[in-house]
Amino acid sequence: MTEFFKNINKIKFEGKESTNPLAFRHYDADARVDERASCRCLLLASSWPGSDVFGDGTFDHEWLKYQTQWNTLAFKADAAFEFFSKLDVPYYCFHDTDVAPEGASIKEYVNNFQTMVDVLEQKQEETGLKLLWGTANAFSHPRYMSGAGTNPDPKVFAYAATQIFNAMGATKRLGGENYVLWGGREGYETLLNTDLRQEREQLGRLMQMVVEHKHKIGFKGAILIEPKPQEPTKHQYDYDTATVYGFLKQFGLENEVKVNIEANHATLAGHSFHHEVATATSLGLFGSIDANRGDAQLGWDTDQFPNSVEENTLVMYEILKAGGFTTGGFNFDARVRRPSIDLEDFFHGHIGGMDVMALSLERAADMIENDVLSKNIAQRYSGWNEDLGKKILTGDLNLEQVANYAVDNNLSPVKESGRQEHLENIVNGFIYK
Amino acid sequence: MTEFFKNINKIKFEGKESTNPLAFRHYDADARVDERASCRCLLLASSWPGSDVFGDGTFDHEWLKYQTQWNTLAFKADAAFEFFSKLDVPYYCFHDTDVAPEGASIKEYVNNFQTMVDVLEQKQEETGLKLLWGTANAFSHPRYMSGAGTNPDPKVFAYAATQIFNAMGATKRLGGENYVLWGGREGYETLLNTDLRQEREQLGRLMQMVVEHKHKIGFKGAILIEPKPQEPTKHQYDYDTATVYGFLKQFGLENEVKVNIEANHATLAGHSFHHEVATATSLGLFGSIDANRGDAQLGWDTDQFPNSVEENTLVMYEILKAGGFTTGGFNFDARVRRPSIDLEDFFHGHIGGMDVMALSLERAADMIENDVLSKNIAQRYSGWNEDLGKKILTGDLNLEQVANYAVDNNLSPVKESGRQEHLENIVNGFIYK
Amino acid sequence: MTEFFKNINKIKFEGKESTNPLAFRHYDADARVDERASCRCLLLASSWPGSDVFGDGTFDHEWLKYQTQWNTLAFKADAAFEFFSKLDVPYYCFHDTDVAPEGASIKEYVNNFQTMVDVLEQKQEETGLKLLWGTANAFSHPRYMSGAGTNPDPKVFAYAATQIFNAMGATKRLGGENYVLWGGREGYETLLNTDLRQEREQLGRLMQMVVEHKHKIGFKGAILIEPKPQEPTKHQYDYDTATVYGFLKQFGLENEVKVNIEANHATLAGHSFHHEVATATSLGLFGSIDANRGDAQLGWDTDQFPNSVEENTLVMYEILKAGGFTTGGFNFDARVRRPSIDLEDFFHGHIGGMDVMALSLERAADMIENDVLSKNIAQRYSGWNEDLGKKILTGDLNLEQVANYAVDNNLSPVKESGRQEHLENIVNGFIYK
């Protein structure tokens, strides 16, 4: 069997004193600081050749040669699983069309994909890797140029539904813990040719179908939507977590679907990553994470590996506070930079990202153990557990009664400091100890 | 009676050939091109003194002297109504604390405000002006530094409720057609001290109280929320129209509350003004408009007068297509630039803005009369009125059935051009004829 | 000879009443409203196949088949010149590697390109089209992944220099009026591996070489740099016009090089298009224009056709005020949207864009004829032609003397209104008459 990552051995945990660039300093596959958020790091084997809008692919990696050659495609899976194993991660993810070529017709697609699912099943058995989630790519092919579920042509909708049907089936068969709905083209290019209400109805119906199908086939995992504000479209219908919430409420899906939050997409939507995660947990929508970061100064999806412990400690804290993952985990939908052409770069990206997430989890676990922030919040809002606050929230007082109460008691509330700087210092105290 | 705008007569419509800077070229108070969107232009008399974060007030206008002098405050209303009358607008709006000083206690607030409502009532009678909407300012006073409805202290909530109770009462008494809920501080400064779920519950309860009170007192107008993403807070709960929709759905208010969309806030949220209006009409939430524009290159609320016919024609088209205003209208929550210190500048800003809106309405009415865009959209989505499309939307087909249909028929959808450039040319053909 | 744009005849000027989507409403090739800015509209024949980062090409246009087939490449030039002729434009532009395939070695590149320059020369003769500018693509090929002139490897610099040498020679031979230096990769991905000072020296030396070479071969056209802030790099050295100015001053090139301003790049840099053009004319750097627009809500290069007369009237006004073009013109480096897959869409994009520029020129020419803005500015700054102002600017007064003058005369300057709203109304008066 071909070895794709020659001269690179399994990456080991060597501790924070290690200066070996091909070792983990923080990520220790055998130790978990907190069971609830057991660091489910995992990865997609990238089929990206190092191209961008302004330039051709820069990578000469061997597995890229097998991309479109059907008879040798299994080699690509070989490369992927060799990579996963060398990184010692417990989970992987897949897109249907990364796994198998689309073929010349819908029937070919179905056959190609089924053949490759057999290969994946065998690979899972051999390696012990588990599937975090599967998904269908209904955005790259030209037929989806005007949307998949939101396409003006119901035949395109049906084509996408076919892919989703097959990808859901494969996910169930492979023991996947989640199924992700990517909406890469579910948006508009211009309002001038778009019926917003119609497209929303179509997308809502598609999601209902997916949920119904999940129950029909007895898939136990979670259904996830990944919010993204724009790119490649001018505007996506799943703009951010708050927008997705409204969408789910409209179609009665708020208890059936959760979000897969990508750091990069938060940046594009004008939010902090922390904000998106906190919004999701506060709305009961939190599902899983794509940890790839964006760039605060750039307006497109840079999909870089995470490298900020400061940012991710707050995200981890939020997740732990909400009880940790149930079915979710951390996926790296990340890419090394286009000039990072060496095989080692591929590892550096993943090692660095995994170390950042592992250390962030450690810091966050400390914060949870001595949860000063939560205590401060409980104190800050304590008035809402007293008489006036309770009666307002329960509906025992109406607007007029509250107004009368205020005037009768000549209320003159005392300002209380928000203490933001103090709390920021406390967080830094946990991170830099 | 003092004349505040000396040497400026009532502004007249003189037609587009006019070069008189103190005349309307397009806004004709007597002619309406479309009854459904009768150009309900209207205004707030600014009490802004020309200050900004980096500098003191630059204006020496006479009415500013009366701001905080209670015994002469009626003069300020005199100035406002003189201004409205000279601009020949049918409607005005008010904030409670612009109208009357807050006083040293909640009781003083109530008394001061009631006194001034008497003055407003008399002014309306004298001039024939009508009230588009009223609102309460629950964001400027230091007590609201950590929110009004979302404040950690229920006493602050009660104070805000008192203002809203009084402002709603005044709005009803003065025949107002809408009541607006401004959420200027309903957001967070830092997540570190914020309980998102708790604050959301508080705000939801406040809105329910307002709706219950509206029905109790028999106020027939609409309740409006004005979406804004941030500033002065880091994040507001009514970020944009889609976010507001999710909020209203959560609290069962989606049929009771509509949105007052501000162009400037759309810009801050990363949307086009057109997008926000189209989203609101598609969700059945469209209420009213604050027409002040932002600046695509700047990240704060510049509140400039509208001056783009290209932008506003699309907005007007969207409004007309949705059936026009019911209770809403166009408000200018706009300010002349800080160096525009002359009395005339005040008029130039309003005249220019009103002309832009009037001309945009004219262009949009032409577009509606020969609605090529709608015909194109109907054609583009026509497949959804045929068998496959209908069965998908009605739920007659489930995911598996759709997939089987696609495979059995070996579907291979034909791409159809989105024709964006053609449609953009058509719109320009309407604007530049 | 193959006809590529079948069923599409030469596009004619039919006047603004025309409803023919394949006719010009404003662009009249035979009439020029102002000779100084004779609307030098021109175009690049796109070799873009409708792909983006998230999806494959959507276009099936016949000429795309000839892209990489050397023996039939002349067909691509046939398609381009057929297109130019049908649009009735006087000029075209080229990239070296769009014109000819790169080949497998630098020698092949040189030969391929020379062969195609012969073809272009013949095409120019047959059609009468002229060359606005030529340029070399030193950013798409993987060898340029870390820059061309700014590459850490001098051999890559030498490769780029070879392309530029050849492209400059071809531009001269074909009678081109400008030579453009595109800096598509002249920036950094991360500061961690970048020597800013070294890369700046390299780029400065490259530009000096180009200018020396221009004089050596007697090329009479202008050398142009096209500012762009980022994308695909994190940061480009020619960020915006003001940055380019500092760069040119450092290397003594401010009288030798001018800027080719792209509307889209202004947007990405956080400036208005108007700002970039006004900055260039104020610094004596104005050269030429790429008229493709960006999207104020999106953070990447959307390269859309211009469609705002409001925006472009101000740009045209600025150009006319500065004396019009000398060697420059308007290029459309624009692309129809990915779903605009029909041949007609290609024409709609160009027709719409050319009409917008033509109408903008007409409006701007009116503004110049009765140049109220310039009169206002002359009046506003008139104090600088009086004694105090003159002495300050000429250096007759030093800081202390000015301070003494101010104190001795107890200066208390009178504020003058900036009249922004009035001036905005005047501009709208010219656009909407």
Add this chain to the structure above:
Amino acid sequence: MTEFFKNINKIKFEGKESTNPLAFRHYDADARVDERASCRCLLLASSWPGSDVFGDGTFDHEWLKYQTQWNTLAFKADAAFEFFSKLDVPYYCFHDTDVAPEGASIKEYVNNFQTMVDVLEQKQEETGLKLLWGTANAFSHPRYMSGAGTNPDPKVFAYAATQIFNAMGATKRLGGENYVLWGGREGYETLLNTDLRQEREQLGRLMQMVVEHKHKIGFKGAILIEPKPQEPTKHQYDYDTATVYGFLKQFGLENEVKVNIEANHATLAGHSFHHEVATATSLGLFGSIDANRGDAQLGWDTDQFPNSVEENTLVMYEILKAGGFTTGGFNFDARVRRPSIDLEDFFHGHIGGMDVMALSLERAADMIENDVLSKNIAQRYSGWNEDLGKKILTGDLNLEQVANYAVDNNLSPVKESGRQEHLENIVNGFIYK
């Protein structure tokens, strides 16, 4: 003598194990890890009352009462120096109009300011504090609404020159190490009323005057400009460091003036803080730092205290690599958030910020000691020290010769990885050890 910060003792260094919120964990006034960058932390005593554009001041601090009461103004200086001393910082800074009231005329301004300079001199003697820099506020007063140096009225220029003259004199007398030119209104609101070339000439002349005056009076400190892109103006002439460089080159000041870089302004200009500092060092313009941070998601000047060790370690590394500060230092032009109303908050903000800068300096000093990044860069660009590279940079080869060399040698450069991910991991290895 009044104690303003009651119950707060001098803040001590207690080490990183300390949980005392009113102690330093990293900032140790007595220990300097690197003499070249001796952590010259310093501060402005804020006269900001906690107001913003949407709300009134929230602070009730005692010293704010003395703001405008001339006879007790010295109390404000008392408060400031008490604060500086309790924080144990070596330096402070001032604005002229924060120190003394403007008065009713230019003569009063001069007298008031001179009186207060006497007070400052005495305070410096008593406490041992030194002056990092002084500056004049020529942007807040209404007379500066259309600029100071760039005002259309030369009398306003003369007024600003008077303030600068006096502030420079005071800075010299008080032993200040730098003089800062703030350009808070040196920009435009609209191009429609602006003569860019004229305003640039005015500003250039003003800076020349300042430099001439510096030499005349024998002031040995540095003259600094603080780049800022916008706010309150639409566009400032000192947009960013690269723009300032071009400006200085135009007026022959590139060896006379340096930049004072503010983190927050880098964010507003679309750059990283690291970028601005690296650009300044690469251009020989680096002077001093305003360490207050912005918010990547917000578009205005939030002026928050620094709290990212990750960000500031890279900034410190860049400064150390360039040889450390000469006359500059770290100023906090920062404000606690509006709801941070307690006296302690004032200290928390400064303590946290100073600790972040001190820890960042420690981390950066480690990086410099084992400067892997510099070694990598030296290796990466080593080709430029070999024959071809040298000849290109020295000008020994012209364009044609380089092209001939490339073709004759059939150059085919080998791609080298940029290793970004590896380098990012190395940096994290220094920060999290």
